[in-house]
Amino acid sequence: MRLFFILILFTSFSRQLFGFIQEPLHHKLHVTLENAPFDSLYLHDYTNGRNLLFAAEKIKPFTWVVAIPDSVVFDFQTMELIPNSSDTASYLSHKIRFITDHSGEQLAVVNIGVDNRDTYIKGRYREQKVFEDGTYFNKEGQELVNSLYCEDFDLIIEDKQTDIAVRAADPLFSWFMDYNGAELSYDDFLNNYIALARKHPDSRFLINSLANNLRQYRSKDDIMAVYNELSNKHKTTLWGSQIERFLTGEFVNLSLRTIDTAFVEDIIQDRSKHNFIIFTASWCVWCREEIPLLKQLYNDLGKDIVFTYISLDEERALPTFRKLLEKDHIPWRTLLAYQDIKRVKNQYFVESLPHHILVYPNGEMEALEVRKEEDRNKLYALD
Numbered sequence: 188m189r190l191f192f193i194l195i196l197f198t199s200f201s202r203q204l205f206g207f208i209q210e211p212l213h214h215k216l217h218v219t220l221e222n223a224p225f226d227s228l229y230l231h232d233y234t235n236g237r238n239l240l241f242a243a244e245k246i247k248p249f250t251w252v253v254a255i256p257d258s259v260v261f262d263f264q265t266m267e268l269i270p271n272s273s274d275t276a277s278y279l280s281h282k283i284r285f286i287t288d289h290s291g292e293q294l295a296v297v298n299i300g301v302d303n304r305d306t307y308i309k310g311r312y313r314e315q316k317v318f319e320d321g322t323y324f325n326k327e328g329q330e331l332v333n334s335l336y337c338e339d340f341d342l343i344i345e346d347k348q349t350d351i352a353v354r355a356a357d358p359l360f361s362w363f364m365d366y367n368g369a370e371l372s373y374d375d376f377l378n379n380y381i382a383l384a385r386k387h388p389d390s391r392f393l394i395n396s397l398a399n400n401l402r403q404y405r406s407k408d409d410i411m412a413v414y415n416e417l418s419n420k421h422k423t424t425l426w427g428s429q430i431e432r433f434l435t436g437e438f439v440n441l442s443l444r445t446i447d448t449a450f451v452e453d454i455i456q457d458r459s460k461h462n463f464i465i466f467t468a469s470w471c472v473w474c475r476e477e478i479p480l481l482k483q484l485y486n487d488l489g490k491d492i493v494f495t496y497i498s499l500d501e502e503r504a505l506p507t508f509r510k511l512l513e514k515d516h517i518p519w520r521t522l523l524a525y526q527d528i529k530r531v532k533n534q535y536f537v538e539s540l541p542h543h544i545l546v547y548p549n550g551e552m553e554a555l556e557v558r559k560e561e562d563r564n565k566l567y568a569l570d
Contacts, residue, residue: 213254214301216243218268220283220340222312223249225270230255234264235529255301262425264395265298268308270338280335285310285342287355292367296342296358300350302391308351310340353390357383360393361400361413377409384416391421398426401433401536402554410434425533433536438544438552441534443497443522446509454495454522459548461569462493463555466535466542468500469508474541478515480557485519488566494519499528499540 218228228243228251239259243251255263268283284295285308299308318335344352359366360383363376371379384393394417397410404410414430421427432439442451455462465481467474485494496517500508502525512521524531531537535544536554545566546552555562 212257214257214260214303215305216253216255216299216301217250217305217307218243218253219250219307219309220312221249221310223270223340224312224315224338227271228253229269229271230266231269232259232263232266234262234266260301263300264399266300267297268299282335282337284337284339285351285355286313286339287342287344289355289357289366294355294358294366295337295339296351296354298354298358300354300392300395302348302350302389306350307346308349309343309345311343313339313341315339348387348389350390350392353383353387353392356387360396361403362396363400363403373405377404377412380413381416384413388416388418389420390417391424393417394421394424394426394430398429399538401430402538407434407436429533429536436551436553438546438550439534441531443524443531444526446512446521446523448505448523452522454497455493455546457493458550460491460493461548462495462546463488463566464495464497464535464544464546466497466499466537466540468498468540469504469511470500471540475511475515477541477557478517482518484557484563484566488569489519492566492569496521497531498523498525499532499537501525501528 216230220228226245228245230241230243230253232239232241241253241255243253245251269281270283271281282297284297287294287296300306316337316339318337342351342355344355346352357366357379361380363373365371380397384390384397387393394414397413397417401410404413410430411434414434422431438455440453440455442453444450445452454464463484481494496512496519498505498508498521500523505523505525535542543555543557544552545555555565557563557566
């Protein structure tokens with residue numbers, strides 16, 4: 188009996204001592220929205236098509252705190268604040284924007300993020316703006332026609348190193364586009380990106396945006412010039428790993444289902460040859476448009492270069508994709524990525540479709556654009 192009570196006491200003590208270890212770890216986003224015309228606040232994470240909603244706790248007038256699980260923070264790319272959660276369409280039609288000055292022009296920041304365990308955002312209510320008859324898409328890809336309601340707040344920056352302050356400096360970092368349409372040269376953009384990375388070396392947003400726009404840069408040296416300005420704080424993240432894999436240029440040979448889905452094969456089966464890999468999908472109009480050009484390349488070079496299609500279609504779209512292959516009389520080998528599309532896209536830096544990579548016999552890879560004459564000439568010049 189004494190042993191029984193000892194076991195009960197030990198179990199109770201263990202739960203008190205170790206119970207917190209089982210609780211998920213969180214980052215916290217602290218949001219102060221002065222004079223906000225709403226009482227509820229939500230954080231919407233729509234990274235890579237997912238649709239996660241986190242309710243914020245109102246701790247005092249106009250101030251909320253939202254806990255974000257570490258598992259979400261690990262790979263988030265696109266998060267926004269919304270003032271209600273009545274239905275899925277509201278994620279699309281009701282936004283919170285932060286207004287700031289950018290090169291003398293007003294700029295609206297919608298996407299937000301976190302850098303540290305505690306991240307702070309502060310704004311003062313400005314006005315509601317309504318954009319009539321907008322076209323939006325839900326997570327199933329269905330088209331919705333609706334009005335977009337934006338609750339605009341003047342951004343109050345108290346710490347210039349916070350995530351939203353860095354975004355306000357250039358929300359299109361590494362896009363080589365200016366928010367206000369200014370005509371800057373490539374070198375102007377590059378120098379601005381280097382300077383911004385030097386000014387905010389610990390920014391998760393900058394390394395995230397760099398990793399997702401690697402193909403916008405003209406050379407790996409240009410990428411390295413920006414990357415070297417960033418600290419080591421986030422270089423162990425998946426974005427840091429993605430950048431470093433791109434810089435080393437080494438091809439990782441994944442195995443995928445064949446077109447009949449009965450077998451699994453390595454993407455590259457003959458490493459002694461050059462391999463030209465084409466990422467495509469049934470819904471990609473531009474992929475269909477380039478087929479005549481690809482066929483010409485295949486007819487000219489198919490004896491020396493191995494051509495391979497990789498479909499990024501979801502499983503439910505595979506019947507449509509197979510019909511298109513038959514209709515277009517595709518002569519080269521086809522593999523399917525439906526079982527792990529996200530991993531395939533990340534592994535081979537697929538930012539948009541169509542996407543092409545050339546893999547050399549030594550294992551190095553290079554992104555090409557077959558619509559560019561200079562890139563086609565690279566293929567024709569291969570030994």
